[in-house]
């Protein structure tokens with residue numbers, strides 16, 4: 598039972614992270630992360646990495662200092 602539930606929320610999480618989830622699935626995950634710290638961490642981590650990558654792509658001429666700040670932030674979040 599527990600394993601099944603874990604699989605389900607991992608699948609849901611991946612769908613949302615990939616942007617392939619329906620609005621309903623997205624809502625389901627939002628409610629789920631309130632009760633599941635593991636998913637919450639993973640979701641927040643993935644969201645921040647995605648946002649940082651987007652920011653980096655937006656600024657092609659990102660100063661070196663700034664990109665290392667972003668990198669250390671990712672490392673900070675990952676630890």
Ligand SMILES: [Zn+2]
Nearest residue numbers: 606633635636
């Ligand atoms: Zn979960």
